[in-house]
Amino acid sequence: MPHLRPGNLCFIKSNLYDDAAEVERAKVIAQEFDWAYMQVDSNLGFITDLVDGNWDDRFLVCQPSQKVVAEYTGLKITAQ
Numbered sequence: 001m002p003h004l005r006p007g008n009l010c011f012i013k014s015n016l017y018d019d020a021a022e023v024e025r026a027k028v029i030a031q032e033f034d035w036a037y038m039q040v041d042s043n044l045g046f047i048t049d050l051v052d053g054n055w056d057d058r059f060l061v062c063q064p065s066q067k068v069v070a071e072y073t074g075l076k077i078t079a080q
Contacts, residue, residue: 011039 009030011023023039030037046058055061062068062079071078 007033007035009033009035009037011037012042013039014042016042 009026011026013019013023027037029035049055050059060068060077060079066079068077069080070076
């Protein structure tokens, strides 16, 4: 996925329905705000893995009684 910065509009293109009208609207918005426009294809892999329980390091799994806390060594969040 491209690196996003302020001033960029990234449209996630659906592979589930025809989103041509939304693509064109996103391009107009980007132009109105003088933003760079980019487009990436959608991927349901993350949602599928979440639902199917394929929880690798992309997911934070908390056990009962654990809580989500800030982590300042690069992970951003952790379970405690």
